[in-house]
Amino acid sequence: xxxxxxxxxLVAGLLIGMVLALVALGLTIIFGxxxxxxxxxxxxxxxxxxxxxxxxxxxxxxxxxxxPLAAMVGFVLGWLCYFLFVKFLLRGPMVAQLLGTxxxxxxxxxxALLFFGSEDRAIHHGLLVGKSISLGMGVSVPATKLAAAxxxxxxxxxxxxxxxxxxxGKALQATALNAQGARYMGIPTDRMNGLAWGxxxxxxxxxxxxxxNFWAVNPYVGLLxxxxxxxxxxxxxxxxxxxxxxxxxxxxxxxxIPGIWDSLSLALDWRWMMDxxxxxxxxxxxxxxxxxxxxxxxxxxxGWKR
Amino acid sequence: MKRVWISGWVVxxxxxxxxxxxxxxxxxxxxxxxxxxxIYPLTGxxxxxxxxxxxxAELAAEIANNVMAELAMDMAKNAGIKSLNGAKIKLVFKDxxxxxxxxxxxxxxxxxDDKVVGILGCYHSSVTKAxxxxxEQYKVPMINDSSTSPILTQQxxxxxxxxxxxxxxFTKDLFEFLKGLSEGKAKGVKAVPKQELMNxxxxxxxxEWGSAASGLIEKYAKxxxxxxxxxLLYAAKSADLSSEVRSLLxxxxxxxxFASYTSxxxxxxxxxxxxxxxxxxxxxxxxxxxxxxxxxTLGEDIVGVLTRTVFSPKLGQVKKxxxxxxxxxxxxxxxxxSDASARxxxxxxxxxxxxxxAGSTKPEAIQAAANEIHIPGEQLVVPWKGIKFxxxxxxxxxxxxxxxxxxxxxxNQAGEVVLEIVYPFxxxxxxxxxxxxxx
Numbered sequence: 001x002x003x004x005x006x007x008x009x010l011v012a013g014l015l016i017g018m019v020l021a022l023v024a025l026g027l028t029i030i031f032g033x034x035x036x037x038x039x040x041x042x043x044x045x046x047x048x049x050x051x052x053x054x055x056x057x058x059x060x061x062x063x064x065x066x067x068p069l070a071a072m073v074g075f076v077l078g079w080l081c082y083f084l085f086v087k088f089l090l091r092g093p094m095v096a097q098l099l100g101t102x103x104x105x106x107x108x109x110x111x112a113l114l115f116f117g118s119e120d121r122a123i124h125h126g127l128l129v130g131k132s133i134s135l136g137m138g139v140s141v142p143a144t145k146l147a148a149a150x151x152x153x154x155x156x157x158x159x160x161x162x163x164x165x166x167x168x169g170k171a172l173q174a175t176a177l178n179a180q181g182a183r184y185m186g187i188p189t190d191r192m193n194g195l196a197w198g199x200x201x202x203x204x205x206x207x208x209x210x211x212x213n214f215w216a217v218n219p220y221v222g223l224l225x226x227x228x229x230x231x232x233x234x235x236x237x238x239x240x241x242x243x244x245x246x247x248x249x250x251x252x253x254x255x256x257i258p259g260i261w262d263s264l265s266l267a268l269d270w271r272w273m274m275d276x277x278x279x280x281x282x283x284x285x286x287x288x289x290x291x292x293x294x295x296x297x298x299x300x301x302x303g304w305k306r
Numbered sequence: 307m308k309r310v311w312i313s314g315w316v317v318x319x320x321x322x323x324x325x326x327x328x329x330x331x332x333x334x335x336x337x338x339x340x341x342x343x344x345i346y347p348l349t350g351x352x353x354x355x356x357x358x359x360x361x362x363a364e365l366a367a368e369i370a371n372n373v374m375a376e377l378a379m380d381m382a383k384n385a386g387i388k389s390l391n392g393a394k395i396k397l398v399f400k401d402x403x404x405x406x407x408x409x410x411x412x413x414x415x416x417x418x419d420d421k422v423v424g425i426l427g428c429y430h431s432s433v434t435k436a437x438x439x440x441x442e443q444y445k446v447p448m449i450n451d452s453s454t455s456p457i458l459t460q461q462x463x464x465x466x467x468x469x470x471x472x473x474x475x476f477t478k479d480l481f482e483f484l485k486g487l488s489e490g491k492a493k494g495v496k497a498v499p500k501q502e503l504m505n506x507x508x509x510x511x512x513x514e515w516g517s518a519a520s521g522l523i524e525k526y527a528k529x530x531x532x533x534x535x536x537x538l539l540y541a542a543k544s545a546d547l548s549s550e551v552r553s554l555l556x557x558x559x560x561x562x563x564f565a566s567y568t569s570x571x572x573x574x575x576x577x578x579x580x581x582x583x584x585x586x587x588x589x590x591x592x593x594x595x596x597x598x599x600x601x602x603t604l605g606e607d608i609v610g611v612l613t614r615t616v617f618s619p620k621l622g623q624v625k626k627x628x629x630x631x632x633x634x635x636x637x638x639x640x641x642x643x644s645d646a647s648a649r650x651x652x653x654x655x656x657x658x659x660x661x662x663x664a665g666s667t668k669p670e671a672i673q674a675a676a677n678e679i680h681i682p683g684e685q686l687v688v689p690w691k692g693i694k695f696x697x698x699x700x701x702x703x704x705x706x707x708x709x710x711x712x713x714x715x716x717x718n719q720a721g722e723v724v725l726e727i728v729y730p731f732x733x734x735x736x737x738x739x740x741x742x743x744x745x
Binding site: 255 | 349350351353403512535536537538539540541543545546548549550552553556557569572573576577579580581582603604607745
């Protein structure tokens with residue numbers, strides 16, 4: 001009985017971890033290229049969730065088919081944010097950049113409140129909604145989560161290939177490593193910065209459109225994901241793409257600590273363990289991990305840039 | 307000449323002030339209206355319940371403000387409050403979004419700016435607690451129609467009255483139901499051995515209401531001899547409840563008990579379905595389990611789910627006034643009266659009776675009237691014996707004549723999912739579906 005709970009929790013943690021890795025990818029790319037912390041990252045995800053939800057409901061289409069549109073919306077949003085807003089922040093001190101993206105966060109959140117109200121909304125239709133796949137041992141996985149994890153890994157791999165196997169990706173890396181040097185070599189660094197914001201926006205909105213298949217959306221949902229993304233980026237290393245993937249899995253597993261606790265309490269048959277309300281503070285461990293990493297190594301554990 | 311001009315301006319200013327109501331002697335005589343502030347969750351996770359409450363309250367005000375002779379209730383006999391020269395009831399709705407701080411701010415605004423004679427609300431017990439503290443501070447009467455945390459009437463407040471029964475009554479009903487089930491009292495089901503339903507697991511949202519409900523479940527499980535293997539609290543605003551559901555399923559419960567608001571109730575059931583949960587019994591502590599959104603979103607998946615309630619459209623079969631008001635409500639909204647709308651209706655109805663008895667909008671007169679009032683059960687749409695507030699003991703302001711029922715979602719012959727009454731056993735309108743068929 002304890003083993004099936006453990007397996008179910010580990011599988012759930014890994015699956016959600018894959019999606020969380022995609023959530024954090026955009027944040028790490030933007031930071032890697034421009035050294036900017038985007039506080040509005042969670043709100044970009046919220047935009048992706050609302051895009052997926054509204055298109056799927058409005059057009060009565062399969063929610064997973066909204067991904068290309070969500071990616072486009074995210075890319076355009078990121079691109080516009082850079083050229084209309086962030087570009088000017090780069091001229092100011094670091095504190096202006098921090099407060100600027102913080103303002104962007106408040107703006108997007110309140111815009112969502114204005115248009116959609118504060119109600120939770122969720123998708124209730126779709127080929128995979130409500131279906132599960134049995135893994136044996138009495139463990140079953142919701143089909144929406146399995147599909148989301150698979151598609152998240154695919155999107156992650158596509159971005160990794162773009163960065164490491166294409167000319168544009170090399171230019172992006174060059175901009176990240178030494179923007180001035182890259183400019184001397186004829187790389188249009190301004191466009192590269194815009195591209196970084198575009199890719200960052202697209203990846204996180206894809207993650208949002210995946211999450212909305214099994215996660216309710218409201219204008220405040222971004223806050224949780226911003227914190228999760230920060231933890232992943234800190235754990236994986238600021239600017240490190242493979243690091244973000246591994247850290248995503250680790251953070252996914254951290255969110256499943258209540259399940260692991262359950263399996264232990266069942267295995268040991270200790271009533272006091274069962275009575276500990278672990279699910280009430282299930283994200284506390286993630287925040288704790290973030291806090292410890294920030295104290296121990298403010299630049300993150302492994303970095304793309306040295 | 308200058309004096310004439312100044313005198314002219316003074317006269318004009320006085321006229322202007324008189325027209326704007328600033329110099330009016332009292333709100334009732336100037337406007338022939340009695341304003342009541344109503345604070346409900348009109349957006350946020352419990353918005354659908356908030357809207358139900360609002361529609362119920364609006365219908366009651368409509369009946370109170372007009373003569374509807376066909377309805378056998380006192381407030382339908384007069385147009386407005388007779389003892390206040392026919393003053394009409396005016397409801398000013400505010401949205402607290404499920405936020406206690408916002409609720410308290412809105413209450414202050416209603417009292418200080420809108421000069422309301424009293425407050426009605428607030429659904430979320432946590433918000434009601436904050437608002438009732440403001441009302442107590444300003445000595446403004448508050449009638450609570452829809453919050454069920456027992457603590458609210460244990461605060462010893464002098465300006466707070468609650469019409470609905472609280473969760474102590476409702477939770478005891480559940481365990482009486484389980485006891486009756488094992489004694490073979492449930493309609494259409496043979497006696498279920500107690501051992502078959504011994505293992506219980508509960509999940510309650512962790513605000514004032516859910517925490518109190520969780521404590522009561524634990525108390526009564528112990529009292530009635532059931533093994534509550536898991537009793538967890540979760541955040542109602544959680545966008546994902548997978549780990550909570552897995553934690554519940556880990557103890558292989560026979561019965562699963564919930565206290566949830568709308569969005570989390572829907573999410574909980576969806577997650578249970580995705581995790582292929584198959585308990586023998588699912589029971590919800592009303593709230594989210596009773597909203598139209600819960601029914602329309604989950605459709606046939608909820609067939610067999612139990613919820614405690616204070617109203618079922620089926621009551622119309624045995625109580626004429628319930629059927630009549632339900633028809634009016636259906637005409638107005640397209641839906642049957644629900645637990646929330648019936649309680650919003652009853653809240654305004656209570657206000658009308660209190661004002662009629664007080665014959666004044668002075669707080670002290672309203673306070674005295676509320677403490678003395680007795681509305682007979684036959685005037686109410688809900689199946690209570692009446693409304694009479696406790697004025698002493700541990701629960702000051704609690705309606706002493708309220709009671710609950712347990713409903714079960716079942717599919718009728720037309721294929722619609724309806725709420726049948728299964729407890730009290732003598733009022734059962736259909737055979738109980740047991741065990742729960744699973745998803």
